[in-house]
Amino acid sequence: MPVPSPNVEGERFSVTVDIAAFTIVDGSLCVLVGRRREPPYKGRWALPGGPLGRGEDLEVAARRYLSAATATPGPAWLRQIGAYGSPRRDPRGRAVSISWLAVIGAQALSAEAVVRAVPVLEVVAGRFAFDHDVIIADAAQRLADELRTSNVATALCPDIFTIAQLREVYEIIWQTDLDPANFHRKVTAVGGFVEPTHLQTAGARGRPALLYRAGPTTSLSPPVPRPT
Amino acid sequence: MPVPSPNVEGERFSVTVDIAAFTIVDGSLCVLVGRRREPPYKGRWALPGGPLGRGEDLEVAARRYLSAATATPGPAWLRQIGAYGSPRRDPRGRAVSISWLAVIGAQALSAEAVVRAVPVLEVVAGRFAFDHDVIIADAAQRLADELRTSNVATALCPDIFTIAQLREVYEIIWQTDLDPANFHRKVTAVGGFVEPTHLQTAGARGRPALLYRAGPTTSLSPPVPRPT
DNA sequence: GCAATAGTGTCTTTTAGACACTATTTA
DNA sequence: TAAATAGTGTCTAAAAGACACTATTGC
16 A cells, blocks of 8 residues: 655655674674675675665664574664765665664574675675675774673673683684683673573583573673773 | 656655754753744754755764754764664654764854753753654763763863863763862873963962863773763 | 962772683593 | 693782872962
C-alpha cells in the first residue's frame, strides 16, 4: 500500500545504515565486507547495510542487516558512530549513511554468511564503495577507544573464556603486548566485568586457567589502562 | 531549478541538522533554544537547525544554522554527536536529525539573536519539540566528557582569560569544585592547551593573574583529571 | 595592617608498571 | 625432570590530590 509523500520541508534523502562489524580471525582483527552486486561501485567491497525499512528504527535496521550478512540471528555489541552525508558520496543522489560499530564473536560467522572477514591491516583506501573506507577507519579507531571503558572485548571472546584470551583481544586491537600479571589484576578488579565460573581449561601446555564469563557491567571503572 | 528525484532505492527522508549549542551565562551552563513558529510543536522550545541545503555538507549546514541563530558569524567549537531517527519523531513523516554539540563564548550571542539561552539545569523533558530534550541531554553528557580530552573549555572563555576563568568553566560543567593549585599545574603542563600572554589582570581583589589565550592543541594529553 | 586571590612547593595517597616468585600442568 | 602458562606478591615510578606557603594586589 503506497504511502503519500510526507509533508516535510526540504530536499528528500536516501537514508541507509552501514555496519562496520569486527571480529577476530586467526589472531587478526577483521572487518566484514561484501561485494556489491549492482552499480554504483559494482564489484567493489562494501559494508553490510542498506536502506531503512518503513517505520524501522535505526538500530533495528542495523541489527537486521548485520544478521543477514552473517546469516546468524545472534546478538552483537553495537554502537552508533556517526552520520556520513557529504553531498557527493553517492553518485545517484543525496544520501546519508548512519554508521555503526559492531562486534561479533568469530563463531557467529556461519558458513552461509554472504560477507568475508578481511584483516583491517589489509584494508586500503580507494578499494571500497562510497566512503566506506573512511567509515572503517573511524570505526576501528572508535573500537580501540571503547576497549578502555566498555565491555566490548568480551563480545569478541567465546561465551566462556580465560583472562589470557581476553588479553589477546586487547593486544590484537591495540597492537601491543600487555603484562599478563597486571592485566589479570586490572580486569578482575573491575566489578561485574568478568565473572569467574568453576571451570578450568585442560589439555593445554601450562597451568590450567580459570574460565570466566562476561559480567553485567557495560561501562568499566576504572578503565583498562592503555599503554602509550 | 528543480532537480529530478535521484534514483536511489528506499523510502525518502527529511534530513535536518540540529545543534545543541552551549554557552555560560551568569555562571550557569545554558543551551540555546528558540520557539517554534509553525506546527508541529508550534510554540514549543526547539534547537536551532533545519533541513540541509542542496549540495550542502552536514557540518557546513550546522554552522550556518548556528550563525543564523546567534546572529554572529563567529566560529564555534563543533562536534557531531549522532543521528536521531526514530520512526515517530516527526509527525509529518520520516525524518532524521543529524545532531551536533556546539560551544560558543557568551559574547558571541548578539542582541539580534533569535534564540534564548536557558540553563541546562532548568531543562525538563517534555517541553521540547521532537526529541530535542533527549538530544540536549546527550549533548550535555558529551560536553562533560569532552572537557577531559579536548580543548572545548577554551571556546567557552573570552579570547584571553585567566586560569581561574578556565577552571570555573570546568567547575560549572562538572558541577564540582576543583583545587585551584592542582588545576593550574595540570592545564599549564599540557603542551599547546593554553599559551601565556604578557598581560595581567588588574583592579580585582587579590594578586593579579596572568592572562592566557587558547593554544593550537585540540586534543589534551594527558587529559584533565575529572574527580569521581 | 587584613582579606583575598595567584601561583609554587611539598608531602601523601593512589595507580601503573616491572618483574620476582609460586602453582600446576604437559612433554 | 624442563618448559610453559596462570596467577600472586612486591617493589618502583608516576600521577593525583591535599594543603602549607609565598606573592601581590585592594581595602
